[in-house]
Amino acid sequence: MSEWLLEADDLSMRFGGLLAVDQVALKVRPGEIVSIIGPNGAGKTTVFNCLTGFYKPTGGVVQFKGKAIHQLPGFKISRLGLVRTFQNVRLFKSMTVLENLLVAQHRHLNTNLLSGLFKTPAFRRSERKALEQSEYWLDKVGLSEFANREAGNLAYGQQRRLEIARCMVTRPELLMLDEPAAGLNPNETAELNELISDLRDHHNVSVLLIEHDMKLVMEISDRIYVINQGRPLASGVPDRVRSHPEVIKAYLGES
Numbered sequence: 001m002s003e004w005l006l007e008a009d010d011l012s013m014r015f016g017g018l019l020a021v022d023q024v025a026l027k028v029r030p031g032e033i034v035s036i037i038g039p040n041g042a043g044k045t046t047v048f049n050c051l052t053g054f055y056k057p058t059g060g061v062v063q064f065k066g067k068a069i070h071q072l073p074g075f076k077i078s079r080l081g082l083v084r085t086f087q088n089v090r091l092f093k094s095m096t097v098l099e100n101l102l103v104a105q106h107r108h109l110n111t112n113l114l115s116g117l118f119k120t121p122a123f124r125r126s127e128r129k130a131l132e133q134s135e136y137w138l139d140k141v142g143l144s145e146f147a148n149r150e151a152g153n154l155a156y157g158q159q160r161r162l163e164i165a166r167c168m169v170t171r172p173e174l175l176m177l178d179e180p181a182a183g184l185n186p187n188e189t190a191e192l193n194e195l196i197s198d199l200r201d202h203h204n205v206s207v208l209l210i211e212h213d214m215k216l217v218m219e220i221s222d223r224i225y226v227i228n229q230g231r232p233l234a235s236g237v238p239d240r241v242r243s244h245p246e247v248i249k250a251y252l253g254e255s
């Protein structure tokens, strides 16, 4: 069995004449927090889209838990335990906070038409478990008191936390976060740092994130991949990446 949870090799994505991702390699071990950084338009989100089945990569191989996933649709990949958030919050805004978490667990519910119709004991048990799981994660992300509020009425930082809870109720092994700190104030970003570390330390989840907040990236990451103009530029532990001359030139030097 491979030591890697996620392993992408030679990953490429072409849009017509634009090679947005060009032979990117990327790996995540169980229990790691790994970041992808790079300037705007470097191809980071496109890499995420290729890893999660939103795009079929035009080249390369992606393996999750040793299984090739680069030809699978997104819903099958998420069932294997690889889930993501998006750069722009994507919640069911007119549903309540709690309903957002219950809907996310529909595949864990013991549902077929008859069991749902007759509310069999097995159906009721799985409904109760989904509720307990939702309550646990609402508490964890500090949203218990907002359980019955419409998700669209939450403050922006709270919506971001709800998105993470919505991923966690599905019990993923790899959580992928696309710019989770975007739009957060420094206090909220510090809380996010704690939350992500806690997920890794106590909930058996590995984390792959795209992030522009360098303080967060340097503090939280075990390893970092730098992408520039679609191509891999550098990778390694934060200290190595921070002092890499090409990285300073391409990215850190800009800010």
Ligand SMILES: Nc1ncnc2c1ncn2[C@@H]1O[C@H](COP(=O)(O)OP(=O)(O)OP(=O)(O)O)[C@@H](O)[C@H]1O
Residues within 6 Å of the ligand: 015, 018, 020, 038, 039, 040, 041, 042, 043, 044, 045, 046, 047
């Ligand atoms: N569906 C698409 N069709 C055509 N071009 C695309 C598509 N998606 C992304 N691109 C292009 O691919 C390149 C990489 O974009 P991508 O969004 O992956 O960059 P990024 O590193 O995530 O940027 P940012 O940090 O600004 O979010 C850009 O030139 C973008 O315009």
